[in-house]
Amino acid sequence: MHANLRPVSVIGTGMIKFGKHRDLTVPALAQPAVRDALREAKLEPKQIEAIYAGTATSGWMPGQRVARDTGMSGVPVVNCENACSSSATAFREAWVAVAAGLYDYVLVFGVEQLTKLGGGTLPLDQDDIEVSNGMVMPALYAMRAQRYLHDYGATERDLAEVAVKARRHGALNPDAQFRTETTVEEVLASRRIADPLTLLQCCPTGDGAAAVVICPTERASAHSDRPVKVLGSHLASGRYIPGFRDMTTPEITQRCSSELYEETGLGAEDIDVLECHDAFTIAELLYYEALGLCPRGEAVRLLRDGTTSLGGRVPVNPSGGLLSKGHPVGASGAAQIVEIVRQLQGRCGSRQVEGAKVGLTHVTGGGTSGFDHGACAIHLFGV
Amino acid sequence: MPATAPASVRNAPHVGRALRAADVTRAEDGELHLSGAECSDCGTRIFPGAPVCPSCNGERMKPLPLGSSGTLYACSTVHVAPAAWQVPYVIGYVDLPEGVRVFGKIAGTDGVAAGLAPDITVRVHVEEAAVSDANPADASPAAPTYHYWFAPA
Numbered sequence: 001m002h003a004n005l006r007p008v009s010v011i012g013t014g015m016i017k018f019g020k021h022r023d024l025t026v027p028a029l030a031q032p033a034v035r036d037a038l039r040e041a042k043l044e045p046k047q048i049e050a051i052y053a054g055t056a057t058s059g060w061m062p063g064q065r066v067a068r069d070t071g072m073s074g075v076p077v078v079n080c081e082n083a084c085s086s087s088a089t090a091f092r093e094a095w096v097a098v099a100a101g102l103y104d105y106v107l108v109f110g111v112e113q114l115t116k117l118g119g120g121t122l123p124l125d126q127d128d129i130e131v132s133n134g135m136v137m138p139a140l141y142a143m144r145a146q147r148y149l150h151d152y153g154a155t156e157r158d159l160a161e162v163a164v165k166a167r168r169h170g171a172l173n174p175d176a177q178f179r180t181e182t183t184v185e186e187v188l189a190s191r192r193i194a195d196p197l198t199l200l201q202c203c204p205t206g207d208g209a210a211a212v213v214i215c216p217t218e219r220a221s222a223h224s225d226r227p228v229k230v231l232g233s234h235l236a237s238g239r240y241i242p243g244f245r246d247m248t249t250p251e252i253t254q255r256c257s258s259e260l261y262e263e264t265g266l267g268a269e270d271i272d273v274l275e276c277h278d279a280f281t282i283a284e285l286l287y288y289e290a291l292g293l294c295p296r297g298e299a300v301r302l303l304r305d306g307t308t309s310l311g312g313r314v315p316v317n318p319s320g321g322l323l324s325k326g327h328p329v330g331a332s333g334a335a336q337i338v339e340i341v342r343q344l345q346g347r348c349g350s351r352q353v354e355g356a357k358v359g360l361t362h363v364t365g366g367g368t369s370g371f372d373h374g375a376c377a378i379h380l381f382g383v
Numbered sequence: 384m385p386a387t388a389p390a391s392v393r394n395a396p397h398v399g400r401a402l403r404a405a406d407v408t409r410a411e412d413g414e415l416h417l418s419g420a421e422c423s424d425c426g427t428r429i430f431p432g433a434p435v436c437p438s439c440n441g442e443r444m445k446p447l448p449l450g451s452s453g454t455l456y457a458c459s460t461v462h463v464a465p466a467a468w469q470v471p472y473v474i475g476y477v478d479l480p481e482g483v484r485v486f487g488k489i490a491g492t493d494g495v496a497a498g499l500a501p502d503i504t505v506r507v508h509v510e511e512a513a514v515s516d517a518n519p520a521d522a523s524p525a526a527p528t529y530h531y532w533f534a535p536a
Contacts, residue, residue, distance in 0.1 A: 120463055129431060130486045134474045136464050143457035143476065150457075150501040195460040195495055240437050242429045243482050247457065369486065370437070 002263070005099035009220035009227040010381070012041030012213035013338040018177040018326030021207040022115045026058045030066045030111040030209040037107065037211040038070075041223045045071035048213075049103040052094040054080045054087025054110040055330035056365075062111060072107070081330075084277065084365030085235075086110060088333025088377035091212065092233045098214055109211035110335065112328035119205045122329070130369040137367050138202050138280060142194035145282035148248045149196070152297040154285070156196050158304075160187035162281035163200050163323055165309055170320020172310075172351035175335075177206045177326030201281040203327035210335035226345040231358070231380040232264035238371030250283075251372040253290040253364060260378050261292070268292030271314055271380075272356040273343050275336035277363045278321040288316070291362060310351060318343060318351045329365070333377060336361040344383045358382045401512050401528035406431045408448045415509035417531055419483050421447040430483045451507050452536055453479040458501075460494040473497075477505055477533055490534040497535065504536040 014036025021029060038045060051072060053063030063077035082089040087110025094106045117123065121136040128135070148154060164184055170176035182200060190199040213223075220227035236256035245251070261267050268291055276291065278284035285299035293314060294302050302308050308316040319325045319339040322332060340359035342348050359381045366374025408418040420432030423443035427436050430449065435442055458475030461468075473489040489505070491497045512528045 121465060123465065133487050134461065134464065134468060134472055135486065136461060138463065139459045139461050139474055142459035146459060147457040147501055192460070192462045194462065197459075242427055242437065242484075244456075244478055244484055247476075 002099070006101060007217035008095050008098045008214050008230045009217040009224075010212050010214050010230065010337070010341045011220050011223040011227050012037040012039070012043070013211070013341050014040065015175055015210035015335050015338045016208060017175045018206050018208035018328060018331075018335070020115050020205075021113070024113070024207070026055070026062055026111055026113055027065045027069045029113060029207055030109055030211070031070055033209040033211040034066060034070050034107065034109055037109070037213045041213040041215075043105060043213060043223065047105050048072050048075060048107045050076045050078070050094070050097060050106045052078045052080060052090035052106065052108045054082070054090035054108070054333060055112055056081055056083055056086050057117065058111060058113065058330065066109065066111070082365060082375040082377070084279070084327070084329045085333055085363045085375040085377045086330040086365070087210070088336070088361065088363045088379065089235060089375065091334060091337060091379065092235050092377055094214055095230055095233045098216060104219060105213065105215050107211060107213055108334060109209060110331040110333055111209040112330040113207045114205045114328055115207050124367055128369050131367070135367065136194065138194040138197055140367055141280035141282050142197045144247050144286065145196055145280070148282060148286065151248060152300070154300045156188060157184055158285075158300045159196065159201060159281040160184040161303055162278065162284045163187045165303065166278060166317060166321045166323035169310060169318050169351060170324025172349070173320050173325060176320040176324050177204055178320065178324045197280055197282070201323075203279045203322040206326040206328050208326060208328035208331040208335065210331050210338045212334060212337055212341065226383065228341045228344045229382050231266065231382045232260050233379050234260035234263065234377070236376045238366065238368065238374045240370045242370060248286060250286050250290040250364070252376040253287055253362065253372075256376040256378050257291050257362070260380065264380055266358065266380060270358050271360050272358050273315050273318060273340065273353040274360040274362065275317055275319060275321065275339055277365075278317055278323050279327055281323070284316065284321070287362060291360070310353065315353050318348065318353055333361070333363045336363060337379060337381075340381050344381055401530055402431065404527060404529070405446075407509055407529045408446065410448070414451065415511070415529065416451055417449040417485065417507060417509060419447040419449055419481070420444040428481060428483050430485050447481060447483070449483060449485070449507070450480045452504055453477040453485070453507065455499065455501060455503050455505050455533075456484060458489055458494050458499050460492070473499065475499070475533065477507065479507070488532045490532060499535065505533045506536045508532050508534060
């Protein structure tokens with residue numbers, strides 16, 4: 001697959017601690033992550049040949065505003081909006097450009113400042129028939145949860161266990177928004193958001209930024225002792241399915257991952273560590289199945305037996321995931337890549353997945369009627 | 384006599400988006416029903432209707448009257464929503480016999496307490512919107528608008 005493309009590697013990473021940063025501007029949020037990524041890649045700003053920025057709600061030209069303040073103005077800037085997949089989409093476009101030989105050194109970053117929206121549920125498109133009848137993102141996932149529990153005999157305690165795991169992992173991540181552990185009882189007793197989902201089963205409102213620098217693999221060793229290869233990149237968009245569809249099958253994730261596995265010759269069994277789009281507890285369970293970690297209906301078993309916890313066969317969301325690390329939507333895809341790259345470099349301290357050689361990032365996004373989701377980007381990395 | 388939307392449904396600036404006249408039809412018994420569209424070329428059925436088929440891009444869409452009862456696929460009681468909505472409220476997906484899944488509000492303020500669960504039978508209620516209920520962006524005095532909601536059968 002892609003015989004004409006050059007191998008590409010990640011040589012620099014940076015991110016800020018996710019949380020509520022109301023007093024900062026969007027460029028100020030992004031700058032520290034961008035500077036860290038450049039420093040790690042041993043690059044001066046003037047060596048960056050193009051910038052790909054991902055954000056959903058940061059207004060016009062976010063990439064140029066960051067470039068202006070970091071010594072990189074003037075180079076081509078592409079701003080990507082793909083809901084929660086924005087910066088993963090930016091990463092993919094950057095990968096395409098470097099792999100095709102257009103540029104050698106490219107910066108990708110994602111940034112979002114959700115606190116400026118005032119908290120609560122994300123604002124959706126009011127022209128959408130479902131949104132105008134009361135749909136909000138937590139309710140979409142809540143209905144998937146209700147149906148999954150109904151179809152497969154899982155319980156609300158099983159859902160809560162996903163949040164408990166996320167917070168256990170997040171407690172080990174200095175960049176996570178939540179760094180305290182929780183219990184099933186505490187999760188179930190937290191405020192009702194959209195039944196059966198309670199507050200601690202929903203990703204928090206927060207701000208953040210993450211950045212990576214990529215280059216052709218043949219140049220990577222000059223910039224990093226431990227460069228990480230991009231083994232595959234795939235982007236899919238929602239397929240409109242009118243009528244009855246199984247809403248506990250994340251169609252876009254299933255399609256995107258199976259196409260990526262086919263392209264790369266890798267499979268779920270090859271993955272040592274992954275970050276997935278756990279915006280709500282039910283999502284993580286559905287994605288175990290959609291990404292091929294287990295057959296349909298068996299996600300709870302994987303969670304219960306510890307397979308997906310740190311120390312298990314394939315730890316999922318060692319960073320704490322969107323539930324604990326936080327989900328500043330446009331920053332999340334890039335932040336997942338930062339985590340997986342650092343995991344493969346063995347830099348993750350107490351949350352390190354020992355001996356990890358292959359890692360995956362998965363992010364979806366967008367609530368629009370008739371779609372599973374609007375966008376999905378999945379990447380595979382390896383050392 | 385058409386039912387009047389209960390308070391739990393009428394709790395927003397507009398009771399969901401007001402439907403156009405083309406989205407409803409009056410059956411022989413005088414009851415209002417939802418009306419979707421079916422593609423004459425590929426058979427795709429949708430609600431609300433559209434002039435172009437989303438599956439094949441064909442333009443030969445014909446009206447598809449929809450039944451007044453269906454099966455609940457899933458539902459949720461919403462406790463946090465944008466300020467315009469009065470919480471809690473209940474929403475859900477209902478599968479109609481014509482093969483169309485319709486999303487909408489469900490009467491009541493606590494689906495769990497009301498025993499709402501997947502696969503129960505629910506009824507579709509349609510009524511003409513009073514002008515004050517209609518979404519100002521959609522309504523005009525000359526064209527009546529409609530809204531719909533679900534309730535356990």
